Amino acid sequence: MPKMKTKKCAVKRMKTSATGKVMRSQGGKAHLNGCKPRARKRNLRGTTVTDATVTKTMKRMLQD
Secondary structure (H helix, E strand, O other): OOOOOOOHHHHHHEEEOOOOOEEEEOOOOOOOOOOOOHHHHHHOOOEEEOOOOOHHHHHHHOOO
């Protein structure tokens, strides 16, 4: 049985924290930014923890 390969698209978009949580960047800031308030765009910066419903799938995709 061959090893599972890491999904390269997932590696570029997500990372694992030191405690094992899957971190991702927030969406909604790539275009149509003229109508969005400055505070909303500021709050979309940085990373957030992936939702619990998809964490198992994301960890399977990120098999290191």
